[in-house]
Amino acid sequence: MARKKDSSLAKATRWNNNYWIRDREPDKICVHHMAGKNTGVGCGNYFKHAGVSSNYGIGYKGDICQYVEEKYGAYAQGTKYWNKRCISIECANDGKAGYHVSKATIDACIELVADICQRHGWEKVTFTGDTKGRLIMHKYVANTTCPGPYLSTKFEYIAREVNKILDVSIFLPERGYFKLGDKSPQVKKLKAWLKKEGYFKGRNMNGTYSKAMVKAVKRFEKAHKLEQDGEWGKKCNAVYNEVR
Ligand SMILES: [Zn+2]
Secondary structure (H helix, E strand, C coil), X not given: CCCCCCCCCCCXXXXXXXXXXXXXXXXXXXXXXXXXXXXXXXXXXXXXXXXXXXXXXXXXXXCEEECCCXXXXXXXXXXXXXXXXXXXEEECCCCCCCCCCXXXXXXXXXXXXXXXXXXXXXXXXXXXXXXXXXXXXXXXXXXXXXXXXXXXXXXXXXXXXXXXHHHCCCCCCCCCCECCCCECHHHHHHHHHHHHCCCCCCCCCCCECCHXXXXXXXXXHHHCCCCCCCCECHHHHHHHHHHC
């Protein structure tokens, strides 16, 4: 079966077969560093013949490539148990002592982690300095120095920046969209934004997807040339993420 990109942030793919079929939903994001200065595609070409892998790789210019679908656990963390739990991301470094990672790579990593969280419904990313957090380092689960001294100091920053994005993200319910009658803190967040932007003209700012909310979403859909069904789903979210 054809493989499909998970993150639209991945501008290239280099698929390989170095993965486990997951028997559980992934619940961790493990960030690694590559063995030096490379592009996302270059790392993927290497993985095809290396017997190891990751779900994604980010090159030194911030270019993102996908190697293994998220539904599979890539051979990245060293053990079957952690490979099945993690979505893994490799980041390029400069290949010199200290393994400096470029700002472009770290910025892309923040975007990618936020995107993964949005799609998996993870409203916060936690970093606890051990395996309890959502965001973990390779060295927490294997005998390695990965992700290196420099990138290791950036995890708190990455988590903080990701959470800034997630705080203003709208997380959709299980069915994929909000409709009349729904009640959710996410609706409350969305309503406040629609009010600020002039689409919501109702008075009740609670978390209920009211008739006034349906009207507001229709105005938003009309303004952005979407089908005006008054329901807030993936297409509305995509526009929202662009314009907010
Ligand atoms: Zn690693």
